[in-house]
Amino acid sequence: MLDKAYKPNEVEEKIYKMWEDGRYFTPRLRSGQAPGRKPFTILLPLPNANDPMHMGHAMFTVEDIMVRYHRMLGEPTLWLPGGDHAGIETQFVFEKHLAKKGQSRFDFDRNTLYQMIWDFCDQNKNLNRDQMKRLGFSLDWSRYHYSLEPEIVEKVLKTFKKLHEDGLIYRGKKIVNFCPHCGTTFSDLEVDKVERIDPLYFVRYKKTGAAGYITVATTRPEPIFIDTHLAVNPKDKKNNKLIGSRVVNPLTGREMEIIGDDFVDPKFGTGIVKLTPAHDFADFEVAQKHHLPIIDAITKDGRIVPSGGKYAGMKIKAAREQVVQDLTANNLIEKVDHNYQHAVGVCYRCKTIIEPLTIEQWFIKTKPLAAYAIKAVKTGKTKIVPKKRFEKMYFQWLENIRDWNISRQIVWGPRVPAWYCLTCNPHLEMFFINKNKERVNGPYKDLSRKFSYEEIIAGLQTISAPIDATYSLTGNPCQKCGGHHIVQETDTLDTWFLSGQWPLSTLGFNSDNPQKSSANFKYFYPTSVLDTMWDILFFWVARMMMFGLYLTSEVPFKVVHIHARVVDKFGQKMSKSKGNVIDPITVTEKYGADALRMALVLGVAPASDIALSEEKIVGMRNFCNKLWNIARFIEMFSVNKPIKFIGAEMPSISTKDYTQEKAWCFERITETTALFKEITKLIESFNFGQASERLYQYTWHTFADMHLETAKNWLKNENENSPYIRGTLLDILERILKLWHPFIPFVTEEIWDQMKLRFANPPKKPLIIEQWPK
RNA sequence: GGACGGUUGGCUCAGAGGUAGAGCGUCUCGUUGACAUCGAGAAGGUCGCAGGUCCGAUUCCUGCACCGUCCACCA
Numbered sequence: 001m002l003d004k005a006y007k008p009n010e011v012e013e014k015i016y017k018m019w020e021d022g023r024y025f026t027p028r029l030r031s032g033q034a035p036g037r038k039p040f041t042i043l044l045p046l047p048n049a050n051d052p053m054h055m056g057h058a059m060f061t062v063e064d065i066m067v068r069y070h071r072m073l074g075e076p077t078l079w080l081p082g083g084d085h086a087g088i089e090t091q092f093v094f095e096k097h098l099a100k101k102g103q104s105r106f107d108f109d110r111n112t113l114y115q116m117i118w119d120f121c122d123q124n125k126n127l128n129r130d131q132m133k134r135l136g137f138s139l140d141w142s143r144y145h146y147s148l149e150p151e152i153v154e155k156v157l158k159t160f161k162k163l164h165e166d167g168l169i170y171r172g173k174k175i176v177n178f179c180p181h182c183g184t185t186f187s188d189l190e191v192d193k194v195e196r197i198d199p200l201y202f203v204r205y206k207k208t209g210a211a212g213y214i215t216v217a218t219t220r221p222e223p224i225f226i227d228t229h230l231a232v233n234p235k236d237k238k239n240n241k242l243i244g245s246r247v248v249n250p251l252t253g254r255e256m257e258i259i260g261d262d263f264v265d266p267k268f269g270t271g272i273v274k275l276t277p278a279h280d281f282a283d284f285e286v287a288q289k290h291h292l293p294i295i296d297a298i299t300k301d302g303r304i305v306p307s308g309g310k311y312a313g314m315k316i317k318a319a320r321e322q323v324v325q326d327l328t329a330n331n332l333i334e335k336v337d338h339n340y341q342h343a344v345g346v347c348y349r350c351k352t353i354i355e356p357l358t359i360e361q362w363f364i365k366t367k368p369l370a371a372y373a374i375k376a377v378k379t380g381k382t383k384i385v386p387k388k389r390f391e392k393m394y395f396q397w398l399e400n401i402r403d404w405n406i407s408r409q410i411v412w413g414p415r416v417p418a419w420y421c422l423t424c425n426p427h428l429e430m431f432f433i434n435k436n437k438e439r440v441n442g443p444y445k446d447l448s449r450k451f452s453y454e455e456i457i458a459g460l461q462t463i464s465a466p467i468d469a470t471y472s473l474t475g476n477p478c479q480k481c482g483g484h485h486i487v488q489e490t491d492t493l494d495t496w497f498l499s500g501q502w503p504l505s506t507l508g509f510n511s512d513n514p515q516k517s518s519a520n521f522k523y524f525y526p527t528s529v530l531d532t533m534w535d536i537l538f539f540w541v542a543r544m545m546m547f548g549l550y551l552t553s554e555v556p557f558k559v560v561h562i563h564a565r566v567v568d569k570f571g572q573k574m575s576k577s578k579g580n581v582i583d584p585i586t587v588t589e590k591y592g593a594d595a596l597r598m599a600l601v602l603g604v605a606p607a608s609d610i611a612l613s614e615e616k617i618v619g620m621r622n623f624c625n626k627l628w629n630i631a632r633f634i635e636m637f638s639v640n641k642p643i644k645f646i647g648a649e650m651p652s653i654s655t656k657d658y659t660q661e662k663a664w665c666f667e668r669i670t671e672t673t674a675l676f677k678e679i680t681k682l683i684e685s686f687n688f689g690q691a692s693e694r695l696y697q698y699t700w701h702t703f704a705d706m707h708l709e710t711a712k713n714w715l716k717n718e719n720e721n722s723p724y725i726r727g728t729l730l731d732i733l734e735r736i737l738k739l740w741h742p743f744i745p746f747v748t749e750e751i752w753d754q755m756k757l758r759f760a761n762p763p764k765k766p767l768i769i770e771q772w773p774k
Numbered sequence: 775g776g777a778c779g780g781u782u783g784g785c786u787c788a789g790a791g792g793u794a795g796a797g798c799g800u801c802u803c804g805u806u807g808a809c810a811u812c813g814a815g816a817a818g819g820u821c822g823c824a825g826g827u828c829c830g831a832u833u834c835c836u837g838c839a840c841c842g843u844c845c846a847c848c849a
Contacts, residue, residue, distance in 0.1 A: 276849090393777085608780090
């Protein structure tokens with residue numbers, strides 16, 4: 001007999017264990033018969049293996065719904081879990097811990113630091129796995145992968161080599177985004193723009209060989225001392241006569257030339273721009289176009305370069321103040337606009353202002369790869385849902401893509417697989433900790449006089465190789481000089497370089513010989529659906545498309561489904577600092593996993609925001625209990641009573657014998673058949689919000705409120721119709737349990753377990769692998 | 775500067791070319807065979823503004839306003 005109320009905490013763990021023990025999450029492939037039956041595959045967007053679960057992860061409920069639905073259709077269904085080492089994210093969390101102990105990453109050589117982070121991660125790497133189990137996610141845990149597994153890393157590095165061979169990876173000295181606080185460069189995607197109000201200085205430049213000044217507006221006067229050129233727009237009638245003329249650098253007195261380029265906006269400021277190629281993206285491009293010198297003014301420490309005269313070594317802000325003071329003293333500042341608002345790039349993590357620097361980094365040529373990714377969506381090989389909104393975003397980004405900087409100056413991640421011979425590259429700069437625990441740096445040729453190669457390598461922190469340094473992609477002795485003193489690049493790879501290959505590396509693609517890829521790969525690739533939130537459409541989805549198409553000529557997934565974002569009940573993004581975070585595990589413990597799952601899905605439009613409140617979760621908990629009591633009611637009325645299933649007798653009952661009750665029974669069967677079709681259609685079209693809302697309406701307000709009340713009346717007087725009424729109620733219950741199962745797997749499985757023997761053709765299987773109604 | 779999304783009852787949100795829906799909240803009534811995590815009933819919306827298409831629009835189109843988001847080298 002069912003209890004009076006549904007108690008999720010008493011059954012969820014038991015049920016999940018039953019599913020796991022039954023190995024239902026592992027796709028059933030008949031031996032030697034991989035093809036034939038079309039599989040359904042989803043790769044879980046790999047969470048940071050180190051992070052506890054948050055509501056964003058709980059949204060993977062949408063994937064569980066799809067997976068459970070397809071499993072019930074009888075398809076071999078794989079939902080593949082994984083965990084990401086999350087390079088920068090993890091290293092920073094770790095560094096915070098170090099900081100609490102008064103230490104920093106510079107106190108350790110890179111190998112020691114790496115090992116420390118590894119151990120740190122090991123402590124809670126199972127945390128979010130256990131949490132996802134709490135929510136009932138039917139992930140195939142037997143295939144779990146961690147992004148730093150040797151096999152995964154090996155595949156990823158092979159891709160690096162292949163890209164390099166194809167000329168799609170290169171080492172370049174280009175302008176990149178550098179965060180002085182994080183001490184590493186970032187890709188363009190990791191830079192956020194914030195509106196700021198900064199002073200706009202109008203600086204006077206004295207003309208050479210003529211009287212008077214020209215004026216240039218700038219927010220960044222501090223690197224003026226390395227400037228060599230100004231620019232105006234050739235179409236600018238007011239200023240274009242200046243092209244070719246010369247002015248005096250207001251800080252150094254050196255001569256500067258004015259060039260013409262149409263990137264200059266005549267309407268901005270005075271229509272004249274100072275060029276600082278090493279520290280401004282636009283200026284860098286112009287400088288390359290016109291072959292202008294690119295001179296550094298700022299170092300990786302966020303300070304003025306040693307050659308900066310009186311400003312050398314000053315921090316940027318201090319240098320700016322000093323420069324302004326000096327210019328003012330010489331009456332070279334015409335005016336200052338203190339209300340100038342502009343967008344500044346900041347680090348997406350720490351919000352420090354990004355310093356564009358021109359340094360040596362590893363890049364991927366993205367244009368050719370992006371072309372594949374664009375074509376695949378244009379031709380419909382991969383569909384993005386919802387299409388209208390996100391395909392446009394996708395194209396816009398890929399069409400304007402710049403080369404991808406994949407170098408990171410951190411230790412937590414696989415190192416770039418390139419090795420420099422120190423004999424051939426004596427000018428290579430090295431930073432290391434010597435035997436006496438002192439930090440030492442300098443060019444190798446100097447260091448090698450005082451320290452052995454072994455000592456340097458043992459204490460190595462980072463290297464910085466000149467742009468013309470020679471390197472090889474094997475760790476073998478130098479092919480040119482035979483030298484054994486080699487050093488591997490200390491830059492590590494952008495995390496997304498790894499996760500961008502996730503479908504390939506986890507499923508067993510063989511890049512040496514694609515024909516020899518695993519049977520697994522051949523069967524499950526391309527995957528069916530990739531479901532994620534829009535925030536990583538570029539970071540991850542677009543990159544997977546590029547890598548997948550480049551390596552296999554096949555898309556990695558047929559559908560990209562964008563799910564909704566969870567916000568609080570006032571529409572605010574959940575964040576710790578706002579204190580509006582609802583923890584998925586806490587509410588699961590309180591109201592049950594099914595209640596949370598439903599709260600994240602019911603009535604939610606695709607890719608919208610979900611205003612999640614505890615009230616909604618309570619409402620959904622109430623629904624689960626309602627469903628439970630529907631079953632309980634039917635059980636009470638049918639136990640030890642004769643039961644007849646009208647469906648089985650339908651052909652043999654003639655219309656003459658239709659009583660009002662029997663007609664009612666027929667109508668109920670027809671009604672639920674229509675419901676199946678409707679729900680199936682909604683699920684197939686990714687309208688999970690509508691599917692669950694419709695089911696909710698039917699279950700509560702049609703079945704419970706109307707039909708059960710009718711039946712209750714009739715069943716007061718036992719007669720020849722009564723067995724049919726009971727049978728019909730059992731039939732409907734059986735059907736709606738199936739329809740509900742993908743959404744609320746625990747409560748449906750538990751009711752199923754307690755009730756299934758009363759159904760027509762009593763099933764023996766658990767609900768999770770029962771057949772979806774046709 | 776481009777592009778996109780939103781604007782529907784007190785709150786949070788669904789929805790569709792043809793009498794407006796849900797959850798929560800509010801009000802009234804109701805517990806002797808499921809459920810008070812409940813039932814019966816009620817109040818409450820000129821579906822942002824202005825035009826246009828149509829027999830008919832809140833739903834399609836155009837413009838505007840406000841809110842939000844993404845992209846972008848205006849120094």
